[in-house]
Amino acid sequence: MTIPFPPTAPGAHTVLVANRGEIAVRIIRTLRRLALRAVAVYSDADADARHVRAADTALRVGDYLDADAIVGAALESGATMVHPGYGFLAENAAFARACAAAGLVFVGPPPEAIEAMGDKIRAKRTVADAGVPLLPGFAETPGQPMSDADLTAAADRVGYPLLLKPSAGGGGKGMRLVRRSSELAEAAAAARREARSAFGDATLLAERFVERPRHIEVQILADAHGNVVHLGERECSLQRRHQKIVEESPSPLLTPDRRAAMGRAAVAAARACGYVGAGTVEFIAAPAAGDGYFFLEMNTRLQVEHPVTEAVATIRGERGIDLVEAQLRVALGEALPFTQDDVALTGHAVECRIYAEDPARGFLPTGGRVLLLDEPDSPGVRVDSGIAEGADVTSAYDPMLAKVVVWDTDRAGALRRADAALARYTLLGCGVNTAFLRALLAHPEVVAGNLSTELTERLRPELTARSRRTPEEVLAAAALDRQLGLRPPEATANRFAAADGWRVGEPAWTVWRLHPAGGDAVTVRVRAERGSSDRFRVRVGEGGPVSATAVRSADGRALDVSYGGRTARYARAAAGRDLWLGRGGASWRVREEDRTAPLRRGAAHADGTVRSPMPGTVLAVPVARGAAVRAGETVAVVEAMKMEHSVTAPFDGTVTDLRARPGQSVSMDAVLAVVTQESAPGRGRSVSAATAEEQS
Known part of the structure; x- marks a missing residue:
């Protein structure tokens, strides 16, 4: 609509x-x-x-x-x-x-409105004059940083905990939480450095920090004829690194009276700066439903999460509004054809942002080529996407790739629909956060609506604990997929030349050495059942043999596997030695290692290879070839999306190979260096052929 x-x-x-x-x-x-x-x-x-x-x-x-x-x-x-x-x-x-x-x-809005709201200090003064509630705090004068003594005195008057933030810019950059006076000077210095680097302006403001706050924003729409309305609120409390990953409308926190009051405050803020167009007024709300709310900032543009408002906003009984069309018409001078009394909210909408990142590794950016993309398309589901199969996901731009937006008649239904849509979202070739989003939405605190801006980070260890290890059945599926690829075409079948373990008598075991992303190499052995093209025995690691079947789809984009009595269909995409498998919104990358490489049993990091944890740019290499390093010592610093990550030595040893250099662009898992132990652990036997005869 x-x-x-x-x-x-x-x-x-x-x-x-x-x-x-x-x-x-x-x-x-x-x-x-x-x-x-x-x-x-x-x-x-x-x-x-x-x-x-x-x-x-x-x-x-x-x-x-x-x-x-x-x-x-x-x-x-x-x-x-x-x-x-x-x-x-x-x-x-x-x-x-x-x-x-x-x-x-x-x-967009007039330049004067952008300027008035773009500087947090000026914005707060503007809305304060309009009666919009503010958190207690203070601000520096631009170009005149406060001395440590003045900073401490001002902070003592406001009280702790205190949140320092840059006056210019946003996105969580430069923010520092200070809980006691002894931390203030160091935190302020760090905040100024980051603010100057990111925004060219080191001016800081400070606000009283609300413990476990809710982040709620109100969508406003104004024309050049003096009409201003709000279209309800969005709850944006599920964040990581101060950036949103899930948004919903309406907020499960607000009562009708509180919603109306926050809407009036947002309209007052828009009028105070002469706003025209679509914009968002952001508030921090205390966690209890009856407590206060405070102006945070105004975004003088369309927000990433605007689709949830489009889904629930109802004008004169008609649900659905196109905010981009509204922007265009207002920009051309048209007046809003409805008033605040015409606006209502119907049902519930949830938006999940699909990011190229690894939640199990602290949300580090990932990257790669999109080998397969299957986005959900069903009633009540909308996908806003900027990618396509064959696209390269790099660290040059923001890691957000798409948004999955759902609508249902109530919040419980919207959460169920979001989970189903995420389960159908498949992207192979680049690690994404889809499985983490499903786990987050299913957590009891989220289901109950007990949200806060620190909840995602607090739950991350719990929600990612299982995702750090590639499931046994996925490793089995990867080996079976590779096994199917060993067979020659039927028209030119030479069973003696094939490397799939076929023998005149009992089939032999084929040994695969697989390296799942984020884990250690695993040996998987596969043996075909005599006289069958799709039935196998599989041994993962030191486990016993398990009966399995495997069949590829005609187009090669799927793999049907039954393993240990459990049957699943995996989306599949292969690129060189990398095989990507996806199921239920989760995806796994499994690399086939060189079959002539020695097998090392239980020796994590035994080869001392230091790899980049994300695609990015090497900022610094503080070691040299031949240098002695200690376990945990920084070998290289990699930057991506303004995030710096120190890559460290896995153990005490010597840098025997150094490939990283400052300014170099590296892919995820690129080799940066090799550290050799002075006394290396014993090695297991080698495998030098595609097959090895073993007892079952």
Whole structure:
């Protein structure tokens, strides 16, 4: 459904979308529905990206942050409007002014509103004058950092715990939690360094920290004729590293009275800065339903989580609203055709963000080529996605790949529908957080609605404990898949030449050495049942033989396996020695190791290979070839998505091979160095052929 504006076309316009990924694809979808011409822009890395193919035409700009290049591309393409999406240039007042100077309609708020809300200190002063409640706190004067003595005195007046944050920017960067006075000076220095690096502005503000807070935001919509309405709230408390991963609407915390009060406060904040367009006013709420709420910030753009509002917002009895269409129409001067009294919320919506990251390793970014992609498509499910099969997921951009959004008549139904949709979401070739999201949504605290911004991080060890080890049946499936690949085509079958263990008498065992991601190498032995093409005996590690069957689908994209009485269908995708298997929203990468490599029994890290835990850029290499290192000593520092990770030596030894160098781009699991122990553990026997005769 669409927003109930008068059913007239918004005119013959060409709209340049100054963004990439899923939001660019989502905006272009609305442009196509409105019969407006869509222009995409792309960097060299995105020349064949999904948003480029979705648009009517596309121009190379090199850098998505190059405002001059974006404006030049808009003029070259004949565009009359520029939609900045979110992030990048969406909250850049100078870019909005540059668009206006070039005769382009900027689909966003006036530059003055962006400036008023873009600086957290100025924003708080603005909304305070409008009567919006604030947390106790204080702020530095731009360019004049407070001395340690003044900082301590101000903090003592506000009280602890205290949260320090940069005045400019967001995304959790530069934030520091201070619980006592002795921690303040060091935390402030670190926050200033990170703020200066990320935003070019080291100015800090401080606020009283609310223990186990709820993060609730209100969607507002305003036109240039003085009309401002809110479309209800979104609960965004499920976060990691201060970034959201699950959002829902409405919030399970709010009563109708509290919802109305927060809505009025959001409208007052929008009016205070002369806002026009779609925007979001964010609040911190105390965990108890009857306690207070406090202004956090205002995002002067479309939010990542806007689809949950689109799903539940009901105007004059019609559920569903297209906020991008609303932005376009407001930008062209149209008035909102409804009032606050016309707005209601119907049902419940949940959004889950699909990230290229590994929750079991502290949400470190992953990467790789998308070998297989199967996104759910069923009633009540919407997927906003910016990827396609064959796309390369790198550390150059944000690791969010897609969003799975569901709607149902109540919260319990929406959670069930979200779990079912995530179970059907399959992406192979790049590790994603889908299985973690399913476990998170099923946790009793989440089901009960007892949310807080620290809940995800607190539950992570519990929710990832099982995911750190590749299940035995997955290792068996990987070996069976490889076994099926050994057979020659029937038309040219030479059973004596095949390496699948066939013998005139009893079939032999084929020995596979498999290395699952995040674990140690495992030996899996497979022997075909005599006279059968799909029945096998399998031994995983030191376990006993288990009966199994395995059949590949005709297109090779699936593998049906019965192992130990349990039957499952795996999505499959192979690339070189890597085999990816997916099932129920989880995916596993299993690498076939060189069969001539020695088998080491129970010797984790026995070869001393130091690998990159994520795709990224090597920032520093503090060791040299031949250097003696201690266990846990940093061998290299890798950065991805503004996250730094120190890669350490697995044991005491000597750096005998050093491949990492500063500035080098590395893939996930790339070899950075090799550390050799002075006294290496004993080695097991070697396997030098594809098969080995063993007793069952």
